Amino acid sequence: MSAAAAAPARRDPASSDALFRYVLRLADTSLVLGQRLGEWVGHAPALEEDLGLANLALDLLGQARLLLTYAGEIEGKGRDEDALAFLRDAPEFLNLTLAEQPNGDFAQTIVRQWLIDAWQIELYEGLMASADTRLAAIAAKALKETRYHYRFSSGWLVRLGDGTGESQARAQQAVDSLWRFTAELFTADEIDERMDAAGIAPQLAAAAERWGRRVEEDLGRATLVLPAPQPHPWHGKRGVHTEHLGHLLGEMQHLQRTYPGVRW
Amino acid sequence: MATGPGANQTATEREVWRLLAGVPDPEIPVLSIVDLGIVRYVRCGAEGRLHVGITPTYTGCPATVAIRSATRAALDEAGHREALLEEVLSPPWTSDWLTPAGRAKLAAFGIAPPAASAAAAAAGRVSEPLCCPRCGSPSSERISEFGSTPCKAHYVCSACHEPFDHFKCI
Numbered sequence: 466m467s468a469a470a471a472a473p474a475r476r477d478p479a480s481s482d483a484l485f486r487y488v489l490r491l492a493d494t495s496l497v498l499g500q501r502l503g504e505w506v507g508h509a510p511a512l513e514e515d516l517g518l519a520n521l522a523l524d525l526l527g528q529a530r531l532l533l534t535y536a537g538e539i540e541g542k543g544r545d546e547d548a549l550a551f552l553r554d555a556p557e558f559l560n561l562t563l564a565e566q567p568n569g570d571f572a573q574t575i576v577r578q579w580l581i582d583a584w585q586i587e588l589y590e591g592l593m594a595s596a597d598t599r600l601a602a603i604a605a606k607a608l609k610e611t612r613y614h615y616r617f618s619s620g621w622l623v624r625l626g627d628g629t630g631e632s633q634a635r636a637q638q639a640v641d642s643l644w645r646f647t648a649e650l651f652t653a654d655e656i657d658e659r660m661d662a663a664g665i666a667p668q669l670a671a672a673a674e675r676w677g678r679r680v681e682e683d684l685g686r687a688t689l690v691l692p693a694p695q696p697h698p699w700h701g702k703r704g705v706h707t708e709h710l711g712h713l714l715g716e717m718q719h720l721q722r723t724y725p726g727v728r729w
Numbered sequence: 730m731a732t733g734p735g736a737n738q739t740a741t742e743r744e745v746w747r748l749l750a751g752v753p754d755p756e757i758p759v760l761s762i763v764d765l766g767i768v769r770y771v772r773c774g775a776e777g778r779l780h781v782g783i784t785p786t787y788t789g790c791p792a793t794v795a796i797r798s799a800t801r802a803a804l805d806e807a808g809h810r811e812a813l814l815e816e817v818l819s820p821p822w823t824s825d826w827l828t829p830a831g832r833a834k835l836a837a838f839g840i841a842p843p844a845a846s847a848a849a850a851a852a853g854r855v856s857e858p859l860c861c862p863r864c865g866s867p868s869s870e871r872i873s874e875f876g877s878t879p880c881k882a883h884y885v886c887s888a889c890h891e892p893f894d895h896f897k898c899i
Binding site: 603 | 875
């Protein structure tokens, strides 16, 4: 199917590389989170939640495919979505550190999902007004799915937090252990600043404020405690990852690495 | 933004709309791709070639590839080998684009059609409980916000106790 999009605008090499990296950050966060959720298939606490997590994973994979395809076109070296997903090593992945954290128990998976869903809502709402029309179109599509994901994850956050003593303790533990990865979501580096200046990406500080209000309100409804701000030595979006990503990629990329170019 | 043959269509464009109305959705075969509202346009370009625009429902819907090849095959078989099949992302598909005929077919098939507009659903105003598409009882319970395909959620009727799907409002 031929894309209806116009030929990519000519950019100088530095802007083109910054945009490539920015789009990869979005793509890799969705891809890695989707792969994590896929690990639950057949293992979730109940069939309905198994289906729910698999559906979330499918949407995230779909969003990642659109973004990876676009990233490959920006790069202009002939890498398609598969080459980018299956043939890059961990330091070339630019996902948020939060997305690669292990599933843990159901509470940890839900808290990780809820934190990222709330972030992606702010991100995609901002990107809908992007000067980059392709990103704006992908964001408008992804936002509908993300709002639905958030309904699921925030619903479970409240059910777990405001549930039994055991579920509340586990939900609070998940919030406490994952909170340290959230500062990375809104800490702008030179790529974020460049995208903001070019009108491509939303300003992170404003998005952070809205995200913070939403998260605090949800925690209140879930009778959970907001952790204190923490420093952020995490730089997944710059390619510096926790050890967990390598293991995830080992499983995800196994087939393509073992049988290069395999088709079925 | 309902899709379908509008006024000022050429005979060829009308014929292709009819043709596409015969291409079933692979996951809910009672619906055609026109019923689903994913055919965005059929038009003859200035260069004389036919352009057919299709939009995906969900970004990760596995049926997208099957729909693309079934549409291509239908166009080829009808002699429109030159027609260009184009993917349209914007504006994003919404369940509001399901045609009235599509909604009726869903209900007859045992799937509750979208109970609210996408805007109302996004604002949290989904009218629950849904009516059971089998016995018509207005009392039902949500089992899961998700179902067997990305476009459906799972419910059970409190009167006849039959499970049923609801076509999600997005």
